[in-house]
Every structure is written in C-alpha cells, then in structure tokens.
Amino acid sequence: MCIISVIVVVTVLLAAIVTMIYKAYDTSYRDQTNSLAAAYCQMFRNNIENLQLNIKSVESRTDVLDETIPLEERKAKLAELASTSIMKDFSVAYGDGTTYNNTDLTQREYFQTAMKGQYAISAPVVRLTDGSVTTMLAGPVYTYNNKQYVIYGSIDSLYFSNGLDTSSMAEGSNIIVMDKHGQIVAASDTNLVMTLANYTSEENKKYNALAAEMLSKDEGLYKYKLDGVEYIAAYKTVPDTDGWKIAVNENYSGIRSSILIDIFVILGISLAIIAIGVVIVLKVSKKIVKPVIKNTNRLRQLSEGDVTTPFVNDSPKDETYILSESMVNTVETLRIYINDIRDVLSALAAGDLTVKSNIDYKGDFVEIGKSLNQISSALKSEMSEIKNGIVNMKEGAKQVAAGSQSLSQTAVEEAQAVSDISETVSKINEQAENTAKVSERVAELTVNTTENAKSGGELMKEMLDAVQNIKDKSNAIGNIIKTISDIAFQTNILSLNASIEAARAGEAGKGFSVVASEVSALAAKSQLAVENTEALIKDSLDAVNNGTDIANRASEEMNAIVADISRVAEEIAQINAAAVEQKNSITLINENMSKIEAVMQSTTATADESAASGEQLSAMSANLANTVEKYITE
Template sequence: MSIRTLVAYGASVMMALLVLIALLGYSRIDEIRMGGPLQTKSQQASDLVADILPPPEYVIEPYLEAAMLARNPSELASRGDRLRKLRSDYDLRHDYWLKSDLDPALRKKVTHGTHEPATQFWAILNDAFLPAVAANDRAAIDDAFLRLSAAYDAHRAQVDETVAAATAYQSELNRHASASLHASMIMLGVLAAGLLALVGGFCMLILWRVVRPIRKVAAHMREMAAGSEVIDASDAERSDEIGEVARALQGIVVYVAERSRAEGERQLAIQKQVVSALGVGLSRLKKGVLHHRIAEDFPADYAVLRDDFNEATAAMEQAIQQVRKSVDSLNCSANEISDATDDLSMRTENQATSLAQTATAMHQITEKVNETADASNAASVTMRDAEQSAIDNADVVHNAVAAMGDIERSAQGIAQIIKVIEDLAFQTNLLALNASVEAARAGEAGKSFAVVAEEVRALAQRSASAACDIKALITSSVAQVESGAVLVGKTGAALEEIMGRVKDVSHLIVRIAEAAGEQAQGLNQINTAVGNMDHMTQQNAAMGEECNAAARLLSEEADRLSDLVGNFELGDASVRMRGGMRHAA
C-alpha cells in the first residue's frame, strides 16, 4: 500500500468518525438544550402551574368577585363585566390545554378533573347567583352562594391534585434530562478517547512508514553531498514512493561516481602540468632570480594562476628595486638624524639648566607675593573688625541721642506739673486769705479757724516757693540736656564720618588683598608652568639621547638590509650586491 493511499484511508476514517461524533452530539444535546423536547415539556408543566395557581384556569378570582357581590349587590354592573372577562379567559386557556401535547394523564386532570367542578361553578354563577343579585333577593343570593362555595371547594381539591401531579411530572422530566445529559457526556468521552487512540495510532503509523524512511533518505543525500558513493539499499526494495526515491538515489550515485572518475583523471593531468611549471618558477624565486616569468600556455581555468604568478614576480622585482634605492636614502637620512639629535640634545640640556634657574627665582617671588597676600588678608580682617566696632559705637550714640530726647520731654512734662502745683498753691493762698477774712468777721468764735487759715496760707506760700525752685532747677536741667543732646548728635555725626572713612579704607584693603591673591595665583600658575617646562625639557633631553641611539641603530639596520637586497638578481642588472656597502655613521 502506498503512502498516498494510507494517508487517504486514514483521513477518510477520521473524517467519518468526526461526522458521527458531531451528529450524535448534536442529537443528544438538541434533546436536552433550552427549547428542546425535554425543556419544552418542563416549560409546559411550569405554564400549567402558573395558569391554575392563580387564574385564569383557577376560579378563585371569580369566587372572590361573587363573594363581593353577595356582600354588596349594588356593584353588579362593574363586577358582572369582570366575571364575564374571567369566564372568557378561562375558556381560552381551557381550549389551549385541550389542544396541547401535554402528558395525557396530566392533561386529563386539567381538562376534566378541574374543569367539571368549574363548569358547575360557572353554571350556578350565571343561572342562579347573578339573577338573585340582580333581583336583590337575599335568601336566593345566600342559597346560590352556598352552592357556589361547594362547587369552588370541589374545584380547589382538583386543582391541588393537579398541581401535585404537575410538580411530580416536572421532577421526573428533570431527572430524565440529567440522566440523558450524563449518558451523552459518557458517550462523547468514549468517542473522544477512541478518536484520540485512532489519531495516535495513525500518527505512529505515519512516523514509522513515512517519517522514518524519509529521514533515512535525507541522511543518504547528506552522505552523497559529502562525497560518499555507497548508500544503504534496504529501502530500494519497498513498493511505495520511498522505495522509488531510494532507487533513484542509487542511480544518481552511480552516475555521479562515473562522472567524477572521468573528470578526476582529466583534472589530474592538467594539475600535473600546472604544478610542474609553478615548481620551476618557485625554484628560481627561491634562488633570488626575480626576472623569471612563466611562458607556457595553461588551460583556461589555470591561466589566471599563471598571470598572477608573473604579476607577483614583476611586482616583487619592482619592490626590491625601490627598496635598494630606499636603503641608500635611509643610510644618508640616518646619519643626518644622528647629527641633528646630537645638536638637539646639547641645546635641550642648556635650556633645561636655564629653566631650572628660572623656576628657582619664580618660586622665591611667589613666596614673597603669597606673604604679601596673607598680610593684606589680615589687614582686611582687622579693618572689618574696626568697621563693625564703629557701627556698634554709632548705634550707642544714636541710643544716647534718643535718651536725651526722652529726658527733655520728661522735663517738659515735669515743668507742666510744677505749673499746676503753683496754680494750686495760689488758689490755696486765696482760700486761706478768704478764710482769715471770714474768721475775723466771726469774732471770738472764729479765732481758732483764723489760726488754721493762717497755717494753710503759710503752707501754700512755702509750696509756691518750692515749686519755683524746682521749676528753676528743671529749666536748668532742660538747658543742659539740650546742650548734651547737641553734643551727642555732633559725636554721632563724627562717628558716622569716621565709619565712612573706615569703610573706604576697608574696601581699599580688600581690593589690595584680592589683587595680591590674584598675583600670587598667577605666579603660582607661572611657577607650575615653568616647572612643567623644566620637566618636559629634561624629558626632551632624554628623548634626544634615545633618538640618537635609535638613529645609530637605524643606520646599522640599513646596512643589513642593503646586504639582504644585494642577494636578489634583478632584470636590469645581473651583478649581485655584496656586503661591505657601509656609510660612515
């Protein structure tokens, strides 16, 4: 069986199994899906329960309407319309369940068990109860309502039985759906396992019958690419496509081997010719004969090799000629470099000595400038302290002037108080005088009062005299305080002028210190530069010695190179250059 047939059969079996699984799964899932047969029957049972508990298939609402009419017959018009609507709804739903595909036993309970007492209920309602209500006959109403209640009780009993039966039927449907779903899942699992096993077996078959032989063929082809002429012929006996490929590879190996053998013999003859000519040329090059050229005709594939050899020898001959000329120039240049380096070394040593002396002098000058800068900085600090002291003294003088002003204002206040005291003494003196006059008028009875008045008058006079003395002292103090305030103000002005001068001097010293610092910094940089120049000059002197030694070594190497170049035989001269060609160093 060929691989193509094997793959076609396997694919057909797998597709058929997949179709079978799809159809079976669809059938089982369609049975239990929402909207399927089981779910539809379950929904019908739920609709049945909804229709009989409560109306329209349950006559509890018409019974309530009848009870309300029994209590209040005057509402016959409105409730009569409601009862006719409920009867119409009941008939519609009854017709629906008569035509439904519900379970026959359950449908019989709905269409016969609950319907018969309901029919009696509607007959009594329409034939007896409503006419009695219309006639407002209480006895007939009560009798008809009792018969309605009996019919309702019978209907209610049938409704309860029907609800229980519908609930049991719905539970049975649910159990059947669960069992069917479980069985479907098991069946799908078994089919999936079978499909997995079939796919696994088919894959193993493909690996064994297709992949493994193809890998062997690929390995044989890699061996052929590496030059092998022997391959495994076990797959050539197979009757499928792999066998055909193996047989074709054997044919290719045989063809390639024969073609390679013939081509190898031809190439071997050509290579012998080429190697012989190249061997002669290389032997001449080994002996130093650079003007040798290969004049033989080479095959087209090797003509480039002959041309490259001839061009290489020509280029080498030209290079050796240039080297010969360069060696002569190199000897002369080496002697000139040696003389120049000797002169440069001597000048560098003299310059190094001068720079060392200059560096010593610059170092001493830098130390003096640094000392000047330090002194200027110290003077600047001292002047800043003096400036701060002057500022503090100026603050003290300003405070003294303010205190003198306060004393002057206080003295003026005291003078006003003394003036008040003088006025009081004057008034007291007048009162004492009036008291003395009144005591004199009183005669003997006013003598003691006259004595007191005299004492008060004397006391007022002494108070006035003391107040005048104090006023004179206060006036003198105020004058002295004003004079002191003027002097203190002049002192403050003088201190402010001194402080301004101190600030100017401080600024000048700061500028001097900054200039000295900048000079010291500049001299330090010059000193550093001179030191670096001294160090570089010494290095230049050492490098000059090294250059001198290198120039002598270069001259010696040029002599050796001249001897080597002399060993080559060039086309323009057959005479070899020999040793002994030297230049005076």
C-alpha cells in the first residue's frame, strides 16, 4: 500500500514537473524570441545611424554643390566619396526633384520626406538609372547659395538582410523587416527582398493577417499557422524609421517537438533515478524504519506530556543510534527541567518566595531558568512592597479616620457658624428693608418740603413787590402832602395880605379881617396837619424800607433754604438708592449663605462617610496584613 502511494505521489509530481518544464521552456522560447527581436531592432538602429553619418559627411562638402564646378567633376567627387563609404554611390537632387543623373525623384517617398527636413530611408525600389533593385537613403533638404539640395545615395538592397541569422532558431523559422505599407525591407529569405514582396498584397494573402497584426501595434507576440505549421512572431517597431517593423518568426511546432523530446529525456532519467532510489530505500528502510518508529512513538508520548517513561536505546550503531541517543537525552533533560519547574512553582504556591532554581538550563531553556528565578525575585520584591504598603495603608487609614472625624466636627461647627451668620444677615436684611422704606418716606417729605419752600419763596417775592408798591404810593402821598403844604403856605400868605388890607379898610374891613383870621388859622392847622402827615409818611417810609430790607434778607434766606432742601433731597435720594442696593446685596448674601450652609451639611455627611470608610479601610488592611503574613520573603 505504501509503495502504491509512493508511485501515485511520484506520478503526480512527475506530471507537475513535466507541466512546469513545458511552461518554462515555452516561456523561455517566447522571451528568447522577444529578446532576439529587440536585439535586431538595436542592430537596425545602429546601421541606420551609420548610414546617416555617411550622408552627413557628404553634406559638409560644398564642392559637390558648387555649380561653378563642372557637373562631371562634382559627380566624380561623389563617386570618390562613395568608394570610401559603405554606400554604393552618392548623388544630388535639386529642390524640384531633378538630379545630377537627369532623373526625377518627385514621386519617390524618400525624396518627399527629405524635403520635409528629415532623414529618409526607402524600402527596396527599382532604380530609375539602371533598373536594379536597391535601397535609397536621403538626408534632409539643404540650402546652399539660396538653392535647395538633397544629398541621397543607394545601398545594397540586401544590406539589412545580411545580419539576419536564423541558424540558432528552429528549422523553418525566419526573420522579416516590413515597412508601413507591408513591403519586405529585409528578410532572412533574401528572395522576398529582391522580388519586392508585400505581405498586404493579394498575392501574399496567407501573410495578410500577420501584416495586419504588425501594422496595428508597436510591438507584441502573435501566434499563427502557415501551411499547417504553427509559428509565433515577436515583432517590434524599428527606431528612427518611418514605421518599419521587424518580426522574428519562430517555428513553434518545431520548438514544441524539441521541448517534448527534452522533457521525455528528463522524464526517462528521472524514472531511472526513482527506480534506483526505490530499491535503495527498500533495503535501507528496514534498518531505519524500526528505530524511527520507536522514536516517533516516544515523541508522541512526549507531546502528550509523558516525561517519566524511560527510553532505551537499542538501535544499531549507525545514524539511528545517534537519533535514539538524542531521544534519551531529550527525555531525561525535559524530565529534569519539568521537575525543577514543578518544585519551584510548588514552593511559590506554598508561600515560599525565597525559592530558587539550581538546575543548569541549556540552550533555549536558559530563558526558562532565568524566568523562574526572576518570577521568584519579582514576587518576593512585590510581596515585600505589599507588606510595607499594608503597614502604611493601616497608618493612613487611621489618619483618614481621625482626619474625617475632625473634619466632621469642624464641619458641624462651621455649619452652626454659618447658620448664625445667616440669621444675622436676615436681621440686617430686615433692617435694610426698613431703612429703605424710611428713606423712601423721607425722600417724599423732602420733595414736599422743597415744593413748599419754593412756594414760600414765591410769596416772599410777591410781598416784596407789595412793599415796593406801598413805598411808591407813600412817595406819591408825600408829593401830595407837599402840594397841600404849599397851598397852606400860600393860604397863610393870602390871609396875611387880607389882614393887612382889612386893617387898611378899617371898620369896613373888620368882617373881612375875621375871615382872614380864620383862614390864617385854618392855614396854620393845615400846615400842622401837613407836617404831622409828613412825619407819619416819613416814619411809614422808614418802616417800609426797613421791611423791604428784612423781606429781601428773608427772601435770600428762603432761597438758601430751598437750595439746601434740594441738596438734602438729592442726598436722601442717594441714601435711598444705596439702601435699595444694600438690600439687594444682603439678599444675595443671604442666598449664598444658604448655599454655603447646604455645602457644609454635605461636607459634614461626606466627613461622616469618610470616617466610616477609614474605619473599614483600617479593618481591611488588618485582614490583608494577616493574609500576606503567610508568604516567606526573608
């Protein structure tokens, strides 16, 4: 059964190998064909550049263009230049297409290209001068002495074909170079060149598909059949040409036959080697298989965790003995390592953190020994830190509990103080409200007093006007009294004159004398009344003037009182505004005190909780200390 499996596996492998070899050969031939096409492209490019240099060498010679020199001498000079170059001959064409050889090149494509200022190379053409098949090369149009010239020449029509070698290719393979019109420019089969074969013509219909493929793309691989033979063409565009394409056509059928022959040879050799190998394996396997199976079984037990079952080396003294001895050492070493790991971990599990591994681990197991000791050291260090931390935690828990109790007591006292302050602020708030109300009433009274004072000032002004009127009237009365005094004085004068006249009249004037006496007496009384009235009016005027002065001073005082009352009203208004602002501030203080009181109550509750948590933390730290005491660190 095992042999059949081996045969099946070998067969599958051989089939895979054959397929891979075939694909590798196929890819290799394709790459080789493509590389060959690229190499020929470079060869053509070099040849064309060399031909262009030959044309340039003639362009630099003005003596072949100087028409003062006879034409025959110029043609002789061109022939001399051709003899030292790879060109068959040189000639010159004028801008109108006529040449030194009396031919017309206007219909030649290479001449048309040259007149555009470019180098041009033609496919093989039938020459106008002698009818031979040749390839023409022309340089760009050149101006000399205000005339246009084109230097051109011919090369052997097989110039490009000479380097196309198919000797390393499969029989029936060929190489062609085709211009953009499908005409064969060069070929390993030179007959195609000399007959001016065109792969796009009806005459070469079997090549039409290949020509269409080559002309449609710059490069590629194309597989086709021709006369029952399969070909693969690697084609590329030739640089510095007007669309020339080179195609390396490999006989793919021949290549495939060669590949299959190589594969069958390799396959035969492989089968022979396999057969010999099978015989050798069958002989050797009997000595090797038994120890290998024994080692395999022990490895399986080892993979299942069995490191205690002993392994006896009873193999013959060959490579299998070394294998079995290695198995013995492996099992023993693993047993020692695992027992050591078990002992260390058991001690750690029991709380002994001072345990160390004393086994000399080797190879990659060295890290296990280091890790065991590092684990022990790390646990010991960490446990010591934990113990120290527990002591600090117990002390800290006590301090937290004490601090929390102190904070709680302080918070209670502060809450009481805040409550007292809140009550005081409430009383101040009430007083501020009363003050604001009183200041509002005082402001109203001040406004009324100001209005009354202004009214009193107006009355004082009216009184002054009345006193002034009395003074004016008194002055008028004085004038009247003065007039009356003058009348009395005149009356008295008249009475005296009447008395004198009565005395002169005697008895006849006695009656008139009595009247004159009465008039005189009446004038005297009038004079006395006038004097008394003047004195009274003077006293009245003095009293009026004094009253006017007093009224003026009273008016000034009243105006001052009005101004003072106005200022008092303004001050009281400011006091009222301040009282209102004070009331608002005290209200805000009262609200903030309420918030502070709430915060203090919360702080008190938090402090009580912290005190309880501190006591719990102290108890937990004591329990944790008891737990870690069982671990040995010293």
